[in-house]
Amino acid sequence: MASDPNNVLSLEHITKTFPNGAPVISDVSLTVKRGEVVSIVGPSGCGKSTLLRIAARLEPQTTGACTVDTHGIGYVFQDPTLLPWRSVRANVALLAELQHLEGTMMQTRVDEAIALVGLQDHQDKYPRQLSGGMRMRVSLARSLVLRPQLFLFDEPFSALDEINRQRLNDELLRLFEHQQFGVLFVTHSVTEAVYLSSKIHVMSARPGVISRTIEIPFGYPREADLRFDSSFGQHALEVSHALRETES
Amino acid sequence: MSKKTLRIGRVISPIVTFGLVLSIWYFISYVVMNANRRSVALPAPHDVLRQGFFTWQHNRGIQPIVRAMLVTGRVAIVGLLIATILGLLIAIVMNFAKPLEWSLYPYAVIVQTLPILALVPIIKIWFGANLTSRTVACVLVAIFPIITNALFGLQSTDRSLHELFSLHKASKFTRLRKLEFPSALPAIFIGLRIAAGGSVIGAIVGDFFFRQGAIGIGRLIDNYQKEGRTTELFAAAIVSSLFGVAIFIGFGFLSKVAIRHWHDSATQVP
Ligand SMILES: Nc1ncnc2c1ncn2[C@@H]1O[C@H](COP(=O)(O)OP(=O)(O)OP(=O)(O)O)[C@@H](O)[C@H]1O
Ligand SMILES: [Mg+2]
Numbered sequence A: 001m002a003s004d005p006n007n008v009l010s011l012e013h014i015t016k017t018f019p020n021g022a023p024v025i026s027d028v029s030l031t032v033k034r035g036e037v038v039s040i041v042g043p044s045g046c047g048k049s050t051l052l053r054i055a056a057r058l059e060p061q062t063t064g065a066c067t068v069d070t071h072g073i074g075y076v077f078q079d080p081t082l083l084p085w086r087s088v089r090a091n092v093a094l095l096a097e098l099q100h101l102e103g104t105m106m107q108t109r110v111d112e113a114i115a116l117v118g119l120q121d122h123q124d125k126y127p128r129q130l131s132g133g134m135r136m137r138v139s140l141a142r143s144l145v146l147r148p149q150l151f152l153f154d155e156p157f158s159a160l161d162e163i164n165r166q167r168l169n170d171e172l173l174r175l176f177e178h179q180q181f182g183v184l185f186v187t188h189s190v191t192e193a194v195y196l197s198s199k200i201h202v203m204s205a206r207p208g209v210i211s212r213t214i215e216i217p218f219g220y221p222r223e224a225d226l227r228f229d230s231s232f233g234q235h236a237l238e239v240s241h242a243l244r245e246t247e248s
Numbered sequence B: 001m002s003k004k005t006l007r008i009g010r011v012i013s014p015i016v017t018f019g020l021v022l023s024i025w026y027f028i029s030y031v032v033m034n035a036n037r038r039s040v041a042l043p044a045p046h047d048v049l050r051q052g053f054f055t056w057q058h059n060r061g062i063q064p065i066v067r068a069m070l071v072t073g074r075v076a077i078v079g080l081l082i083a084t085i086l087g088l089l090i091a092i093v094m095n096f097a098k099p100l101e102w103s104l105y106p107y108a109v110i111v112q113t114l115p116i117l118a119l120v121p122i123i124k125i126w127f128g129a130n131l132t133s134r135t136v137a138c139v140l141v142a143i144f145p146i147i148t149n150a151l152f153g154l155q156s157t158d159r160s161l162h163e164l165f166s167l168h169k170a171s172k173f174t175r176l177r178k179l180e181f182p183s184a185l186p187a188i189f190i191g192l193r194i195a196a197g198g199s200v201i202g203a204i205v206g207d208f209f210f211r212q213g214a215i216g217i218g219r220l221i222d223n224y225q226k227e228g229r230t231t232e233l234f235a236a237a238i239v240s241s242l243f244g245v246a247i248f249i250g251f252g253f254l255s256k257v258a259i260r261h262w263h264d265s266a267t268q269v270p
Helices: A048-055 A088-098 A103-116 A132-144 A162-179 A190-196 A224-228 A230-247 B003-032 B035-041 B045-053 B062-096 B098-113 B116-127 B131-155 B159-167 B172-209 B217-227 B230-259
Strands: A007-017 A023-033 A037-041 A063-068 A073-076 A150-154 A182-186 A199-204 A209-215
Touching: A007 A048, A007 A182, A023 A048, A023 A063, A023 A182, A023 A209, A037 A190, A048 A063, A048 A150, A048 A182, A073 A132, A073 B159, A088 A103, A088 A132, A088 B172, A103 A132, A132 A162, A162 A190, A162 A224, A182 A190, A190 A224, A190 A230, A199 A230, A209 A230, A224 A230, B003 B045, B035 B230, B045 B062, B045 B230, B062 B098, B062 B131, B062 B172, B062 B217, B062 B230, B098 B131, B116 B131, B116 B172, B131 B172, B159 B172, B172 B217, B172 B230, B217 B230
Parallel strands: A037 A182, A037 A199, A073 A150, A150 A182
Antiparallel strands: A007 A023, A007 A063, A199 A209
């Protein structure tokens, strides 16, 4: 499994027990390849965020192996986590600064990332002047500057209204189709998961294990109308059932 | 209420208060007191203006008051500056590692709770009764609010932002410079404003007790009280409080400029 050269993330038999108690994650294995969107859905508290944090090496696993190149990770949190004292442009440049990219190369990449998320006209605004959707785009652009091979998303659009969420889903797909990074996407929305993913892992809680894995056979690029396709509904139903089973 | 009435209200209300205070003042000095008592205890506002502010002589009226205020003001500002630099450094050191915080914080609290009056004799023994001592007294009064507010600000930096910096392996110094310090700025400015008030009081108390060297406003007030120069005593008190207000407003303005783009407090009137 780990030997596949296309893997940008490989988790093998990961378990996690916090010092204070019961195991949170038990024997989870998954891989993400370039050009693949893998989603995780599951009840609250089943360890999804913890798994992402392990994948990003923000948290050590108790046992198991995690193979990832941390230089190539874009991590998008539930909140946009922007620096309120920096303009849009300066926020987009932040990670590049932390990774010591410099000079004209950094400027071109910042320009490119801002253009990719369509914020050219808002570069000099401050986060408090932006809508929730625009803030999320800044957060995305900030990681895009690093041209990551792997994007980790932790319920990134859950604070947005439905229209904005769908719009950002579409934009994310365009970026993905264009750049072919690998994606590990945590969400509570079944439609979002089916719409974006090539594979969905359904997790159940206490301890967190992958209880079902569902392949989504639609290819990329995907059109927005896919959401109203009858086979789309079939897959959404399957995922919903699998989710419901985790709770019984 | 419309925006305009609100704005007018903001200007009018304090003026109304001012007029009310003046009337009470006049009432007490003219109705409650006789002429003798008035000149000693509560001279009328126009007498304070005439003798305290509009008398221009080397040793009478506004001249000695301004001279003394400059001495005290300089002590207060230098003291505040030193307290700010030291206080920020101490807060940064405490923020660096918990054990450092645990070992330093109790002593910061002790410095704060020690009455300045108890420290004055010790300062006098160590530094003599000069401007240095007055500045030291100022620093001791002003440093605690700076330390606590800066430390609070540094430590309340958003957790996910910290994770973002960890993810990209930012050094402690980068973290401080690009994340913790800017996010602590609003709290630091609150600390600065409190400290500014404290340092003015520290300077006045200082020159009141170290009765040597250039005469500061504290000592001048004391002299006037002893000499029965009540109108000038009032003028001196008013000038020193105006100085405090000016510093307060100055820092309010500074903080507004520094964080105007991003912090909610910056859009409100101080
Ligand atoms: N640092 C920690 N120490 C102890 N327990 C923790 C810690 N972090 C998370 N947990 C526990 O681990 C479990 C999983 O948490 P996690 O945040 O990964 O869940 P989640 O699936 O992301 O939930 P949600 O959908 O609500 O975001 C929870 O029961 C939580 O209380
Ligand atoms: Mg979570």
